[in-house]
Amino acid sequence: MASIKDAVEESFSDNHAIIKYFLFAIPLYITYYLYEKGYTGFFFWIMAIFTFLMMLGILVVCTTNVRNNKNQILPGLNIFHIIKEALHSLMAIGPAIVINTGVAAFITSKFTLPSPGVDLTLKILIWCVFMSVVFTAYLLFVKDKKIKDAYNLKAISDFGADIMVAVIFMIPLVAIADAIFVGSITYVFWLFFGVPNPVLTFIWAMFVIQNLSVIGNYMAQIAMENIEIRVEMEKYDRGDITT
DSSP states (O other), X not given: OOOHHHHHHHHHHSTTHHHHHHHHXXXXXXXXXXXXXXXXXXXXXXXXXXXXXXXXXHHHHHHHHHHXXXXXXXXXXXXXXXXXXXXXXXXXXXXXXXXXXXXXXXXXTTOOOSSHHHHHHHHHHHHHHHHHHHHHHHHHHHHHTOGGGGGOHHHHHHXXXXXXXXXXXHHHHHHHHHHHHHHHHHHHHHHHTOSSOHHHHHHHHHHHHHHHHHHHHHHHHHHIIIIIHHHHHHHHHHTSSOO
């Protein structure tokens, strides 16, 4: 079973993890600072795009490294490699994201049920169905970095529901881990230094990057459980492999 404990522990035990979190947090902090101060001009958008690509690249590299059983989970400090991985992943799953979010938004905008609770539940379920395609396409792609793998419709159909359920369970687990670490640090700052605090804000930025490592790790575990192991079991049941 996918373990958030392992994902969190490995996010800190990686070589030079704290240094990497510090360095990768700098663009995120600058982007946040510019936005907070109302500087939303050209430089802000350059930083925002750069930060988005950097964060996406970190997520992709972390997921790929865990799926391929690499000892090193976090990417190196070669920012060009990280950006390249982000752009490659956008080429692979970008169409799936646009199509599925567009269709889900279109469908859910076309009705409103009398009961707010039922209406919200149904719309969440619709979004989950379409997002399952996106998450599955992402996990199919990051294994071997082949764009065609992201559009394996049979695999998406076979594994999408289980992957979506696992992703939904991941969200509160990550939130609990953040409450333990980030919550404790925030409480100390609130007691002794006050909030908001620029140092604390930078620490939050570091934990955003750390969360990418945790999520990438956990997503890779989800893929191994719901794709690789199931594929191997199906091969065994067919007699394609023997013990």
